[in-house]
Amino acid sequence: MKNLILAVFLIISSVTVMESQDVEPVTWEVSVSEISKNEFNIIIQGNLLDDWHLFSQFTDEGGSLPAKLNFINSGENYQLIGPTTEGDTFKAYNDIFNVEETYFINEARFTQRVKLLNTDVRQISVILSYQVCNEVCLNKEKQFNIGLDGGNATMDTVVLDEKSEVFSKALRLDLKNKQLLQSSATPLSNDSSLWKIFVLGFLGGLVALLTPCVFPMIPLTVSYFTKQSGSKVKSTMNAMTYGLFIFLIYLALSIPFHFLDSVNPEILNTISTNVWLNIAFFLIFVVFAFSFFGYFELTLPHSWSNKMDSSSNIGGILGIFFMALTLALVSFSCTGPILGSLLAGSLSADGGAMELTAGMGGFGIALAMPFALFALFPKLLVSLPKSGSWLNTVKVVLGFIELGMAFKFLSNADLVSHWGLLKREVFIGIWIILFVLSALYFLGIVRFPHKKRKKLSFGNIATGIIIGGIIIYLSSGLQKNAPLTLLSGFPPPSFYSLYDQEYDCPLGLDCFKDFDEGYAYAKAKDKPILLDFTGWACVNCRKMEENVWSIPKIHQILKNDFVLISLYVDDRKPLGKLSEFNYKVSDTHLKLINTVGDKWATFQSINFKTSSQPYYVTLNPNLELLNQPIQYSGIEEYYLWLKRSLDKTNY
Structure with a gap:
């Protein structure tokens, strides 16, 4: 179990340093060996710094990321003869991922034979993606433009092929009134949003104080600080x-x-909507839940906490720091799920890193304040309740919360991939079952391996009745298009339903999910456009649709006065070979656009210099901005914004 925790943290650690380091652990050289007039061997060789290793194309799945070579336009101007071969590699078993990994040390070598289909082609472009590690892992990408005359090779200016050039140009809009974009860099309600996240983090920290991993740390804190001699000031x-x-x-x-x-700027949205990361969180949270139910204990390696504990015996500020670190590590198995919920819930382009910082700050303050007080006034410990069955009850409640959150992550993966597994009614039904089980637990009918309660108390009965009210509320959401205002954003959208045969638009509105189609319709009907940058896994997008768009006066405007174009930036539906293309990010970097979400996320970034969702833009058919774009907002604010946009049209 500890290996599972470590694996997830290593994956997240790898992601957080991706392309953010100045370290260049590999220097690359490219050469060409002519076999015949039409056949060549392309050799890409990397020299690694000491203590670094680079993973092979053929390393086992489930471990570190394998190297990948993308030969641009292969099959059109030339074809690949056989697979890409490699130089000497090494194998070692990784007990974190439980797989055998294959990697290069000192030198990485890739060789690919190609046969020209067009003898006029004198350059081949290759994109190499790879992961290189020592104490940290870096994800890197290099493009090589390889000349076939004399074996010249460069890694400089990228030249797009004709198809990519055409598709890339099509992403750019000839917008008018661009000055309106400068005043919409941040959401109008950004400050209040950060405060809400801070408060949620603070409440999460207070919940963590009651967990059976954190609560027992209080006597340890008191014991440590009562041994510290010195004045009152010290x-x-x-x-x-x-x-x-x-x-x-x-x-x-x-x-x-x-x-x-x-x-x-798109990386936070990419991470938060990544299918495999959401599935990983689903599995981890299920594991945490059953640990809370008492079926097994989930802890970090004893060597970690023991080392920190021994380090805390050092005197002075350093000893206090290690004492704080000991608290963080020892309490991980309880605070981890709460932090995981906060982490995964904040990793979006809506507020991204700032929201995450606000949430973590609130969590840290809530956890720090009581421990600082007990460190200052050890006698406060006397007034605390003793550990007992109430802690087991807290663990079980947390277990049900973890299961509920687990299915939210699975729902994210289901939505962006269009699997159709967790339609809205199925998701709500699962939550109803979880609340029924929790109510039966409080009523003493369902039991877990924890010590049995001696009698059914009034508090347990009252809690069971309250949960029954929640079950009734959730059950109302099983009806077609029934809103669940208090939970808006958490269940799948109302149009992702068992009642509908295919995906539709929010609230029964007519919408387009392709800009070109919607724009052509708007021009034909001579109507203004509401451009809605949204996401299948975007909580704030669902809240706007269910709490703001559903208001009759707003719904009527959206239905009658605008052509609605909803572009889902996290849609993982493949574009297909005929429609995928490379977008030139810089002179040395191409970005492969091969999913619907890739296309619209890049479209948003190019034209509106942002990657936030929800993000709303009003345009007329001449591509003139009618108002400054707006993000997550309240009912009256959004209504007035729509009216001001309409006032600037002649329709």
């Missing part, structure tokens, strides 16, 4: 320093994502 300073270190440790978890956001 004791106060030590306690404040302890609280500050706890806060900073949790806040530091969000720092790498700020670098990620600056490297690639």
